[in-house]
Amino acid sequence: MKQILFTTLLLLISVSITAQTVIDMADESITNETKNGTYYVKDINNYMQPYLGTWKYINENEEFRIILTKVEMFHVILPEASIDYYKDGLKIQYQKYENNVLTYDSVIDSHPSGIIQEFGVLDITFTDYERNNEIFSLELTLISTGINEHNKLKFALDKFESSNSYHDEHPNEPYFSVPNNIEMTKM
Amino acid sequence: MLSKQVDGSYKASVVSYNLTDSEKQAIKAGNTPIDIAQKTFVSSMMSRESVGEPCYEAQTITIISPRDISASHTINIQAEVPCPTDDSDDGFWDDDGDTSGGGGANPGTGSDPFGGLLGGGNGIGDGTGNPNQTDPDDPDTTDPDGTQDCLELDAEGNCMDDATAILVPNETKDCEELRKNSENTTFKQRMQVLADAIPGDIEKAFGIYNGTYFNPPVSNPACGPIVDGDENHSGIVNSHPVLKAYAHNHLKNASGTRKHIGTFSPKDITNFNNIFTDSNSDDSPSPLLQHEMAYYLVCDEGNYVMKVKDGTKLLDFTILMGSDGFAKEVKDYYRKNKIKHGKPKKDQNLGFLKFMKEYNIGIDLYEADANFENWKKLELNEDENDINKTDC
Numbered sequence: 001m002k003q004i005l006f007t008t009l010l011l012l013i014s015v016s017i018t019a020q021t022v023i024d025m026a027d028e029s030i031t032n033e034t035k036n037g038t039y040y041v042k043d044i045n046n047y048m049q050p051y052l053g054t055w056k057y058i059n060e061n062e063e064f065r066i067i068l069t070k071v072e073m074f075h076v077i078l079p080e081a082s083i084d085y086y087k088d089g090l091k092i093q094y095q096k097y098e099n100n101v102l103t104y105d106s107v108i109d110s111h112p113s114g115i116i117q118e119f120g121v122l123d124i125t126f127t128d129y130e131r132n133n134e135i136f137s138l139e140l141t142l143i144s145t146g147i148n149e150h151n152k153l154k155f156a157l158d159k160f161e162s163s164n165s166y167h168d169e170h171p172n173e174p175y176f177s178v179p180n181n182i183e184m185t186k187m
Numbered sequence: 188m189l190s191k192q193v194d195g196s197y198k199a200s201v202v203s204y205n206l207t208d209s210e211k212q213a214i215k216a217g218n219t220p221i222d223i224a225q226k227t228f229v230s231s232m233m234s235r236e237s238v239g240e241p242c243y244e245a246q247t248i249t250i251i252s253p254r255d256i257s258a259s260h261t262i263n264i265q266a267e268v269p270c271p272t273d274d275s276d277d278g279f280w281d282d283d284g285d286t287s288g289g290g291g292a293n294p295g296t297g298s299d300p301f302g303g304l305l306g307g308g309n310g311i312g313d314g315t316g317n318p319n320q321t322d323p324d325d326p327d328t329t330d331p332d333g334t335q336d337c338l339e340l341d342a343e344g345n346c347m348d349d350a351t352a353i354l355v356p357n358e359t360k361d362c363e364e365l366r367k368n369s370e371n372t373t374f375k376q377r378m379q380v381l382a383d384a385i386p387g388d389i390e391k392a393f394g395i396y397n398g399t400y401f402n403p404p405v406s407n408p409a410c411g412p413i414v415d416g417d418e419n420h421s422g423i424v425n426s427h428p429v430l431k432a433y434a435h436n437h438l439k440n441a442s443g444t445r446k447h448i449g450t451f452s453p454k455d456i457t458n459f460n461n462i463f464t465d466s467n468s469d470d471s472p473s474p475l476l477q478h479e480m481a482y483y484l485v486c487d488e489g490n491y492v493m494k495v496k497d498g499t500k501l502l503d504f505t506i507l508m509g510s511d512g513f514a515k516e517v518k519d520y521y522r523k524n525k526i527k528h529g530k531p532k533k534d535q536n537l538g539f540l541k542f543m544k545e546y547n548i549g550i551d552l553y554e555a556d557a558n559f560e561n562w563k564k565l566e567l568n569e570d571e572n573d574i575n576k577t578d579c
Contacts (some may be wrong), residue, residue: 025523028541029545047498078512081507081513083516085511109513111515113516114410117522123519123527127511133511134287135514135515145389156443158445159418160445160446160452164309180443180444
């Protein structure tokens, strides 16, 4: 009986997998890509791989780190928007240190994001938790440090038409709570 | 012409007027020609007596109250469509007149429909917000059958050939409105100011009002002053009951924290919704109609406008943008579809049209020429790899 159940389960999983259409993240969208739970937007070229891990930026006694982790086949399901599909994405966590003491440790993104259409250029969303959880566009560009070696990246947040209610209320404070337009080194 | 029947349905007829240009001008000035009855022709939408006459099919139209989206309702009409083949029998209104739905009609001259159109009660409307129009889904206890406004009732209590509402396709009204604004000298001057500022460092904007509702009335459109924003955000135009449109620019040159795009951003869409819903607010009741609402963009890639196709969907999108996951999905969709600073114009337009469809945001997109005239509607082609442009 157990064997029958196991076989049935395997068959169901197999059917489920074969019914899925894999789409290359580097390609443009197709109709209904985000609908019906049948599509998987995959990082087929594995462009996300060099980004994974911890990156740091040091400015005198202050240190800023980001930790990037990949989530494969994340199920995006937002029923109120009729969105139901799978994707590969990255989650960002960030930390701030002062004199080597951890002063801020962000939560890890609950919803992965990020699109890479050409190697070394990642467009991702950054949540600034010390700015009323406002989200901003972030471009992370790999910098070559040798043959097939990319141990540096440029971290560039974009303000274009993003809301920043915190800054509206505190115009004298920096727009972002983290350093911007910086070069980070892989740890 | 739609005539409300006791059972809640509408009798539909096509009314045409054989008028000279001078007669049209006289009517605009409020002077109806004495012999208008002889120049008015009412024909049934059911009868198609010869090849070459139009075909009709059943369509559901949503009538949106500009004051209260929740009061919107749908009605079924027979809309003119291309005839597939002249010998087909596929449910179009044809010679047989045997397709279900709709109402009959009395070919021939009606009972002064122009009087009904230009007179008080039903007025020249566009079917989207005539305050005297009865909502069939919201029965009025003082007029339970919705025929109180009829000029003339038949023996059964149905409206006779009296216009209950005139339904002009939204696209036609959208185009007329775009043309009206583009014909205004001040509007074009202000748009040119936005265009001239594209290479600069400050986004600019201005508001566009229906000045006929001002006291004393002024022109429509009436354009507000140019308002400066900053390098990433356009200037703020305060909410106003008759603010019908907003025009702004996106800058050309990128810098460290500014990467403008060549089409509308998600923030533009939610801002447009806010202007649209503000005009529906109970706090600031507005006489504006849906087709008057517009959100213009002047940028290096071109001159664009968003028009409201479905206010409810536009509102739904705006509400969903408050969700972290949804907002991230939208940003990823933009990136995946090359809606990004520096990408070719066609890629960005194509990406935005795909986005409009995939996320069903309830807007239409138009593009003008360099003089802010000759608007064309932009739509995806069938294969969704190119853009169809249709003249307004």
